[in-house]
Amino acid sequence: MTSNARPNDRNALWLPYTAARRFAVHPRMIARAERCHYVLEDGRRVFDSISGLWCCPLGHGHARIAEAVQRQMLDVDYAPGFQMGYRPAFDLAARIADFAERPDDKVFFVNSGSEAVDTALKMAIGYHRARGDAARTRLIGRERGYHGSGMGGISVGGIVPNRRAFSSMMIPGVDHLPHSYNRAETAFTRGQPAWGKHLADELERLVGLHDASTIAAVIVEPVAGSTGVLPPPVGYLERLREICTAHGILLIFDEVITGFGRLGAPFAAQAFGVRPDMITFAKAVTNAVIPLGGVILAPEIHEAFLSGPDHLIEFAHGYTYSGHPMAIAAGHAALDALADDNLVARAASLSGALADTLHSLEGTPGIADVRSIGLMAAVDLVPIPGQPGLRGMRVFEAALDQGLYIRLTGDTLAVAPPFVAEEADIRQIASQVQAAMAAADRVH
Numbered sequence: 001m002t003s004n005a006r007p008n009d010r011n012a013l014w015l016p017y018t019a020a021r022r023f024a025v026h027p028r029m030i031a032r033a034e035r036c037h038y039v040l041e042d043g044r045r046v047f048d049s050i051s052g053l054w055c056c057p058l059g060h061g062h063a064r065i066a067e068a069v070q071r072q073m074l075d076v077d078y079a080p081g082f083q084m085g086y087r088p089a090f091d092l093a094a095r096i097a098d099f100a101e102r103p104d105d106k107v108f109f110v111n112s113g114s115e116a117v118d119t120a121l122k123m124a125i126g127y128h129r130a131r132g133d134a135a136r137t138r139l140i141g142r143e144r145g146y147h148g149s150g151m152g153g154i155s156v157g158g159i160v161p162n163r164r165a166f167s168s169m170m171i172p173g174v175d176h177l178p179h180s181y182n183r184a185e186t187a188f189t190r191g192q193p194a195w196g197k198h199l200a201d202e203l204e205r206l207v208g209l210h211d212a213s214t215i216a217a218v219i220v221e222p223v224a225g226s227t228g229v230l231p232p233p234v235g236y237l238e239r240l241r242e243i244c245t246a247h248g249i250l251l252i253f254d255e256v257i258t259g260f261g262r263l264g265a266p267f268a269a270q271a272f273g274v275r276p277d278m279i280t281f282a283k284a285v286t287n288a289v290i291p292l293g294g295v296i297l298a299p300e301i302h303e304a305f306l307s308g309p310d311h312l313i314e315f316a317h318g319y320t321y322s323g324h325p326m327a328i329a330a331g332h333a334a335l336d337a338l339a340d341d342n343l344v345a346r347a348a349s350l351s352g353a354l355a356d357t358l359h360s361l362e363g364t365p366g367i368a369d370v371r372s373i374g375l376m377a378a379v380d381l382v383p384i385p386g387q388p389g390l391r392g393m394r395v396f397e398a399a400l401d402q403g404l405y406i407r408l409t410g411d412t413l414a415v416a417p418p419f420v421a422e423e424a425d426i427r428q429i430a431s432q433v434q435a436a437m438a439a440a441d442r443v444h
């Protein structure tokens, strides 16, 4: 314990993406993390059904990663990445490119998903400029997209509460595709909905409106995660790829959630058989033990920057902690564990149990939709009339009493269990949600 003149005081810390006043009255304090469970300060033991924040697929307290990080601390604790190199970072970049089955690609390291997104957007604009196409600055995101909290990410993102206060500060010239969710057409679909491929044609409309010569890149999450697990309609990502290729627009997949096995393939790009020009990643790359993110990019994007005198920096961008040795060590250990324990295949094999469990909720009063793909799923609750988000919050809190930690966004509950979770824990989620809903409905 660190010394603190104000023991048990929670006043000084402002938590991210947290309803602060509600938290002050209903604090939810984590004391310990044990494999696939958290133990709260009040003693409640809860199943970590969302892998922390979609980021700990190997569970907590992973010995191999912990040992690698401990060793690293006393070996090279920090190595500057500007004009200097550190061998394990090059090795991890190569491993990640191979894991993505893009052996010729480059990898640029950052520290978070938000930084990965802003980096990819800058690369896209810089790439076109370097090729003499400087008018291509427009970026296309998608409604209901989440791309982190940076100014680039919220500009291309499509979550209204994250954007509304900052509209005058966002990147100019951004436009958005419509989101791909339609409850009337697709409610309770397992996997990819058959309906909705035509929504990708909206990109042709935006190209018609703005002209391809002004558009640098399109960025989408292959499966929108944070706004409630929205799998892409069959054929949708393929169609986006076709349109981007036809018009010289770069396609970026934001795989901060889907990367490193969540869909039962190394990346969503492989799961869907669609090859974007760039992939952003973070979270699971280190099992979240030490922050690390990055961008995987096609070699021609990198090559376009390589002009001018060779002693000058080609891409004036980076972070003090890009390729931090501690994160690199955690990344190697996490990739070792994924491979040696065959965990991507395990994620795939558990996905049926997750879907069966969650879809068994269909027909439960108060549940409006269930969606699932790979080892991720979401449940939409019917909101309390006039009070959006309140039912979700009550169910989220009540679920902790049922031994379940779940991800809450408005009235949507999301789950993405660790790949090392027991099937029995996964199969229990539906009854825990039902019990939480019943308890929440008793609250007045």
Ligand SMILES: Cc1ncc(COP(=O)(O)O)c(C=O)c1O
Pocket (backbone or CB within 6 Å): 111, 112, 113, 114, 115, 117, 146, 147, 148, 149, 221, 225, 226, 254, 255, 256, 257, 282, 283
């Ligand atoms: C798709 C996607 N992109 C970017 C981010 C931002 O990542 P970070 O919170 O590490 O900045 C997230 C976080 O959930 C995400 O889901």
